[in-house]
Amino acid sequence: SAVISQKPSRDICQRGTSLTIQCQVDSQVTMMFWYRQQPGQSLTLIATANQGSEATYESGFVIDKFPISRPNLTFSTLTVSNMSPEDSSIYLCSVIQGAGGELFFGEGSRLTVL
């Protein structure tokens, strides 16, 4: 199973600032996914990070707000730009691995925006 490390694990940010979340996987993977989970809610897919091409964003999410980098097959970053309190969430990085195509998740990054 994939081991996924996320940084930071939590942060408190001021309104209007930006924060970059890092995701490191212990093996090479084709696709990496970024999800957001607001308090008490299910997971919402933000985008799919593809190595060598631009990320594919889901409806309601735009590159200007959530720029994503994918410089190689083991690493990705998600930036939450110009943050507002509504961006307070847990942000989760995940990958698909294994014969059955299981999703593996990082431990998440809990952001609080004041």
Add this chain to the structure above:
Amino acid sequence: LAKTTQPISMDSYEGQEVNITCSHNNIATNDYITWYQQFPSQGPRFIIQGYKTKVTNEVASLFIPADRKSSTLSLPRVSLSDTAVYYCLFKRGNRDDKIIFGKGTRLHILP
């Protein structure tokens, strides 16, 4: 991707068998049914996956009728530590494709 419908919440008692049913009327031919479990402050983790009939592993069983319009996750003899949110999802064939989460079922095990 087809939409899934599952109960918002369920309560059960320790030692009981718990069955969580998921409806998916518009499941596609190449969709696999997959269940994930999420504990507080953790990312979801894979429990079980199946295409039809019955699948069993060390954690749970998954029952899928012939028409595949629903599926039932069965947890035998639950304990307090099985309190979690359980998500019924689709996996599109053998492709590494995005996975969309529904609302999930919040299972609360009582002593």
